[in-house]
Amino acid sequence: MSTLVLVRHGQSEWNLKNIFTGWQDVNLSSQGVKEAHDAGRKLKQLGIKFNQAFTSNLARAQKTLELVLKELDDLNLLTERNEALNERDYGDLTGQNKDEAREKFGEKQVQIWRRSFDVAPPNGESLKDTAARTLPYFEKKILAKIKEGKNILVSAHGNSLRAIVMQLDKLSPQEVVNLEIPTGIPIVYEMDEEGKVISKKILD
Numbered sequence: 017m018s019t020l021v022l023v024r025h026g027q028s029e030w031n032l033k034n035i036f037t038g039w040q041d042v043n044l045s046s047q048g049v050k051e052a053h054d055a056g057r058k059l060k061q062l063g064i065k066f067n068q069a070f071t072s073n074l075a076r077a078q079k080t081l082e083l084v085l086k087e088l089d090d091l092n093l094l095t096e097r098n099e100a101l102n103e104r105d106y107g108d109l110t111g112q113n114k115d116e117a118r119e120k121f122g123e124k125q126v127q128i129w130r131r132s133f134d135v136a137p138p139n140g141e142s143l144k145d146t147a148a149r150t151l152p153y154f155e156k157k158i159l160a161k162i163k164e165g166k167n168i169l170v171s172a173h174g175n176s177l178r179a180i181v182m183q184l185d186k187l188s189p190q191e192v193v194n195l196e197i198p199t200g201i202p203i204v205y206e207m208d209e210e211g212k213v214i215s216k217k218i219l220d
Contacts, residue, residue, distance in 0.1 A: 017214065018207050019064050019167040020158070022177050025080040026051035026200040034114045038106035038140065041075050051200025052080040056087025058219040059169075059202055067166040068094045070158055072101040072173060080200070081171035093169075100153035103173035107140020133189035143193065147179035154180050159211045177203075184213050 026048030030037040044052065069085070071077045078097065085091050109117055109129065118126045129137040136142040161168050170180070174197050182192040184205060197203075202219040 018162045018165055018209075020162055020205040020207055021059060021064070021066075021167075021169045022180060022197075022203040022205075023055050023080060023084060023169070023171045024174055024177055024197045024199050024201070025074075025076040025171060026055075026083075028076045031199065036106040036109040036112050036114060036117065038103055038110040039074065040110050044076055044079050048076070048080070048199065049083065052083035053087055055080070055200050055202050055219070056084035059084065060088055062204070062219075064167055066090065066093055066169045068096070068161060069169040069171065070096050070098070070101060071171040072103070072176065073097055073099040074102055074173070077101070077171045077173060081169070084169070084171065096157065098153060098157075100149050101170070101172040101176045104143065104146040104175035105141040106137055108138040109140065131193045133193055143175055143178065144189070146175045147182065150176045150179040151183055154183070162207050163209055163211050165209065185216070 025044070027045045028037060028042045028048055029045050030040070030042045032045045032047065069081055071081045081095065082091070085093055114126070128135050132142070134142045134144040136145060158168055158170065177197050178192055178195055181187070181195060181197065181203070187195065198220070204217045204219060206214040208214055
């Protein structure tokens with residue numbers, strides 16, 4: 017049996033300001049730093065010994081991972097970074113305040129971009145597009161380690177993690193668009209040697 021832990025990065029400075037972030041590299045807010053430390057402390061209570069960590073190419077996920085590992089006294093854990101785990105690319109919405117975007121494009125249109133499975137904002141990615149780059153990497157790199165009996169920690173983003181949870185929890189496209197993954201809250205999966213989920217626990 018293996019353990020897979022998914023953690024969405026702590027609150028970022030742009031989360032705080034209600035701005036579409038996507039692939040823009042922004043730092044954690046002070047609240048986000050606290051959330052990352054709290055996530056590490058919660059995981060430490062479980063006593064999991066991780067074999068490897070995975071994160072995106074974006075600083076907010078990397079910093080969250082660093083702070084979690086600091087709490088686990090495991091800063092030298094083997095870590096792989098890859099843009100396959102990056103947040104969804106919001107294209108032309110990147111850098112815009114969400115309320116201002118609603119005024120500019122209309123509330124209905126912004127809601128379609130944010131909450132449909134396969135409709136992308138201009139020059140950006142849909143959740144379907146995000147899943148198309150995240151899931152092959154997840155299966156080849158992360159799930160493969162799980163099947164070897166390794167305990168794995170993933171620090172990534174709301175939409176790349178949604179894609180992974182969609183597969184693990186067998187959610188439909190209609191179900192996954194309503195899935196909320198809060199910042200800094202570890203999701204703990206116990207998995208068998210075939211990569212199937214035995215149990216799921218959210219450390220809120």
